[in-house]
Every structure is written in C-alpha cells, then in structure tokens.
Amino acid sequence: MSSDVRTVDVPHLGGSTIGYRFGEPYDSSLPTLVLINSFSTSVELYRPQFADPALAQTANLLAIELYGHGETRAGYEHFTYWDSAIADLQVLEALGISEAFVLGTSQSGWVAARMAMLAPGVVKGILPLGTSMDDESPRSHELGCWDGIDFCTPSIDALAEPVGDDWVVPGEFVDAVLGAGLGEDVSPDERSFWHAAHQRNYAGDAGRRRLRISTINLRDRDGLHGRLDSVRCPVLWLQGTADQVYSVANAQDEITRFVSSADAELRIVEGGQHFLSASNPDVVNAAAAEFVKRWA
Template identity: 35%
Template sequence: MTLPGYTDHGGEGPVVVLLHSFLMDGRMFAPQLAAFAGFRCVTVDERGHGGTPADGPFDYWDVARDVLGVLDHLGVERAAVVGTSQGGFVALRMALLAPARVSAIAVLGTSAAAEDPAVAAGYRAVLDAWVAGGAPAEVLDGVARICFGDFEAPEWKERWASVPPSQLTPAMNALVDRDAVLPRVGEISCPALVLHGSADLAYPVERAAELADALPAAEPLVVVEGGAHFLSFTHAEAVNPRLVEFLEARA
C-alpha cells in the first residue's frame, strides 16, 4: 500500500473523498469544492497521477487500498466517496473491500464492466503514439475530445504533455486491464448515485444503467443531457446540486 498525495480541505461536516479521472488529479474537483462547503472534502491523487508516482504495475484494487490508507492516516473511520470515471472504478472497489468504511458512493461517467477489447486496443495505440512521439498535438486533441467533449480545457492538455512515459504506461495498463466488478456490485449495500452524460464518448449510458440496476441501494440513474465523460468537471452546474442533495441525505 502506498500513501498517495492528498489534500484535506477541512470543514466540520461529513467526510467526502473525491477521486479523479484518468490523466487528471485532485485539481479537477475545484467546481465541487466550491459547492461542497458543508462537507470535509479530501481530494486524492491516484497512482501515476498528480503528486503520486507509480513505482511499478498496479490495479484499481491497489488504488482503493491506497485511498483507505489515506482515511487511516487522517483518522477517518467512515466517508462518502465521489468518483468520476477512473475514480468511480476505485470507489466501487473501496465499497467492496471495506463496506464499513464507505457511507455512500456517487459515481459519474463510470462503468463496472471490464474495458471492451476493441476500445482497449485503441487506447494502447494511443499510448504507443504518445510514448513514441512525446504527446503530439493530434493525440492530445483526440484524448481531450473523448474526455471533455466540446468543453475547452487547454490547461489540462498542457499538463498531459509533460506526463512521463514511466507514469503514463502503468496508469494506462491499469485502465485497460481492469477486471469487471459488475458481478459483485450487488454486495455493495451503501446508498449509491450514478450519473452519466448522454454525450459520453468513453462509455455509453447503458454501462451506467446496468450499474445503477445492479447496486441494491442506488437512486434512479441521472442522465445529464449533453454531458461529457468527465462529467463532474465539464457539467458541474448540472451535477453539483444532485451530488449535494444526495450527500446531505446519505453521507
């Protein structure tokens, strides 16, 4: 277990852990921090991202244990977990590993399935081009289109351009080689909220629907019209009220 980089943003309310998407870090949750004033928010940089290096191969079960280690380090017995895309993969695994530690989960733009083999092959091709070409502009533009849709986020593309292959490769391997947890999410008994964008270019709404149907204590699926894959970042105005309402009742 690696203690990852994290920021405890303080506050007197219930603890909410915010887990970011692939290629991002805790800074992607700036729109949520402004809206979550009633909670004690903790953002975590997952392995291979932000301030947390990847020293070798890892999977999302490892990352889930890392985040539970942050809770141990902070002396937090129980927290709600909000995860976007990759962060949702981690949130689901946290709830399976330590159900007593997770009071509620909210996942956005995520999936409980393994990666589609054809999609995984495409992502590996992107990785190869990225590593070989030093993040060419056309690769960054294509990745940004999948992640952000029509939302402009040039500051993130600039950050991506500086990601070293030593971090990018294990992070991508974790993404495309992940196991399916859909057969097990029926074990997750805590309250859950699933949100998904209708314009998500990474996972169809069907992935969100099957997850919401399989979670025993899930709220009705929330589909954000026109929402992109990194939904909490690109469509914060639409999702924040839903998240706050859910967390105030369930966290």
C-alpha cells in the same frame, strides 16, 4: 504541482506517497466527500467542486490522486485499480477520517465501487459519474460504449521504449483525452491548462512509465459484475447523454446490478459529457450535496 496539493505516506505497494487536496481546512463536524480523478488528470479536475460554497458547506471535499496520476508515487512500478482503492482507504486512515462518501469520474467510478467493496464500514455511499463496471467486453461495445482497446493500444505501444529527461507527453495524447472527456468544444484556456498539467505530470522516463501503466490499466481492467452484489451502501450514478465513452444504455443496465445496495439510483444528465463533474458542475454539485445530506 498546485500549491494546494499535499502528500501523505501510506504503506501500500512498498510504501507510497499519495497526492491529495482539501477544498477547505478539514472540519470534523462535516461528513467527507472523497473526489477521485479520471484518466491522466489530477485533483485539478475538481476545481468546479472546490469553487462551490454550497458544496463546501455540506462536506469536506478531499480529492485524492490515483496511482500513476498527479503527485502520487509508489514503491513498486506496477499497480492496478484495486491498489488505488486500497491506497485511498489508507489515506483516509492516515488523515484520521473514519468514514466518507466517494465520488469518482470515469475510471474512478469503478475505484469508488472497489472502495465500497473493500471497506463497507468506511464508505457510506458512492457517486459514480460517466463510468462502467464492466471490462472491455463485447457486451459493453454492443451497448454503445467506446472501444477502449482501440483507444489505448496505440499509446501503450508508443510508450513502450525508454525516453530521455526532456520527454513530455505528446499534445495529441492530451487532445485525445480532452476530446473523449469534454467533447470538441473545449475552451482554449481549459485546453492550455490541461496541456500544461499533463506535461508537468508526465515528463521524463518515469512519467512515461506511469502513463503507460495507467493506460494499460484502463485497457486491461477487470470487470466488477460478479462483485457488485457486495456493495451495500447507497449508489447515485450520474450519466451524461453526450458521453462519448460510456453509454446511457450501459448505465441503465449496470445500476440494476447493485442488488444489495441500500438504494441505487441512476440520473441521466442531458448534454452531459464524459467528465461530467467538469462539463455539468452545477448538476453534479447539487446532486452530491443532496446525496451526502440524505445519507450522512
């Protein structure tokens, strides 16, 4: 656990402890930008955002860890993306933050959309990065998105049986996540960082269970197409051309489905990977600062 990560208790799912991190001490004179992490990562995904002085001067940066990730724990063993959206909103309430923008990478892009649906008075804008609003549908695969069923099912099956206290997530799992998220050119230091982080977060039988439910959620998630017309806040979607998980063609189609949004824009990032905030932080940080300034 990073020394910068704190926890806050919220009532959802039988009582939950949610991991979060501020980039700088909270400043009530600034708007807040919530940062939600991608599959099996943690608040540490947003180290490049925390390190950007210009972004820090624009907004309070508040990273929140989803159920099944980092330091977040729930009273109930099962959870979905809707539960993470509700808990994130309860974190904002617990911290005394009445409104915020929400940036989400991959799985957290659709968590951001859920938050906007659930609390339109709280969420002032969303920034989905390298994401999809669909389930694992034939449509998604025909548009060039990965087959999440093929990716997730072997891990779900492998994680089905109880393990001992000395168990840690296999290195092959971490390498598969890094390959999908950042491509093949992951630096040795970054690879070592995420291996250590995964082994710390997913250890023992409780870690196995959290990782398995997180993987089931990714594979078996519900699509949002029928609900997207309830998103009324502005949307700025950034999609990388080198994203191995979700395609530009999918993003081009889905941005048009935010028919009630105050503004819905898609920006294509040349060479951008799936974990776009990590692969192209300068582009993401500048876009986020511009978006917050425009709509705050």
